Amino acid sequence: MGLPSVPRHTMKVILLLAGVAVALCAVPPVDQRRPHVHMNDDGSYFLTNDGPSGPHYVGHIGRGAVQGNDNGVTFDVQASGETWRGGLKISVTWTGPADVVFQDCIDFGNSQWFAGPEQKQQYWPIQKSFLKKYSAVSKEEDNAAVGERYWLNSDGMYIYVAPEVPLFIDYHNELENHLCLIAEVADPYSTRRTENVLKYDLWFFENPKIAHQHAVDNYLGKPSGVPDYRMIQYPIWSTWARYSREIDQDNLWAFANEIKDSGFPNAQFEIDDLWEVCYGSLFV
Template structure:
């Protein structure tokens, strides 16, 4: 038997040939690991030596792999779990960059104990319990999607004691909360739909610890989320947006809109704008008014302006198959394809294609078409509906790295339409906190 003593890598650590002895040791300075009974527990304190984040690494690794050895380079930031599975931890300031690598197709999972903290962040959800640690997810894909109204999916979590987690955008991420790991959140990397297969498995994220939640979030904004560069339109924040959908649903026309505006004025309500919602187009995606419903939109806009209203228009990324433009856009390669080349999918207003905003030419076409629409009809801005990746033909083949798909669509969509003006409305979001 070979017995060794390493005083640099671990505070006090003994190893035997073939694996680590089950006792606490430190990875990359302050990240304490404790391997015991086939579990790899970790604890990360803040500067005051209070526990901020704790949990378990490699929860889905086969049990025979949970006796890691020091990597060949003898660095204090790397553990080898087999010939092709490696865990790296690099300290950067008050954060640790955690990365699992393997050349095979292996499910990787790290879990975090909620403890007594309140957790914030995570995805938008139809049943938005707050704080986040009151929510339950069962191997839920972390993409923008219609399922449970997950239109916003930022890979960020913040704890009340001053910790935060930020997941690398290239991870094929699933989350599990209060299910596989009681009173905890699991970050799971798995190469299954809706993600594309890739070479090797990867799970990477940053965990940070600060003295309080404010410090943590301010540093997350500075280093990961990005500080917002735009300023929302002040009038939109102050006063109601009057949408025709609430009152008329699909039964909207120029006469109804003008009468609606007059009622708002007569009752003495304030307004930020009046919003002409669904069913104004000649066909969905044409970006042209239905002349039987809106024979002279520019004239109506002038009348609404005189009544004290600005005008916004409901919009979306779809083009239905009954539009003449559908074939043109398909032939130009401006529609999202699935892996077999199909461009057709369904949405709540029919069957059609989706503009591929990851294609710069398609995105510019969309911008220019809508700008012409707005200029010719005196429209102030747009309300952008949809944008979730689940509306695309599945599994989509986007013009971006496979490691960024399918969420790359939402990011590109939001960044494209943000170019209109400060009155723009959008319901979806991914890696877009800086806008």
């Protein structure tokens, strides 16, 4: 496919995209999409994908610290077809020493984008949002209780980042109109790691419905059960309505006994607010 050779002997580059034409022969895709990796003068790469109207720019990968001459970085790109739904998968993996920072940026383009981390001020679609090197972990800040490493766009493309990646997310700051995936061995992730990794899959389908169904089947999963019915069947009791933040063990017991003595059954009892060292720690 005319992929570029890489002169840097210290970086192992495995570009198996030439096999895509063979792999997709048995797949009846809507279009004959083919991925291409183009090496730039600075050592980074442009990732493109062929479509009905010609090559389509997907993203700028290998930006920043990976461009050294002797940094022990390995780069692996593989592509394959999905026989059932006619999808195309591109898997990208960077590995290197812990002091190397990886950064791959995917173009928002003109598509509508969804998912990513939950925010207190939630923009929808998310390409209207701005995040600056935002750690992909659940946190009190911004009410970010949900932080799935998954993005879906209106063209039927989705991204899923592997759970072992020390991931930071950037919208529009590192590169305008791009979603940047940054892997860095830094807080809040363990800094005892001896190796850094950026690993993710890109999937391309005919439409976003098929793409999301595929993501649920292969990455996200479905609920395996139902919540305890008492969580929704009976009243929810919160200490906030009675005591605000002035709570201790004595008034908690008094409140619980009052509920019980009033004839209400066992139900959900919420202890609220700011009684922990930090939310979720369970330490006073």
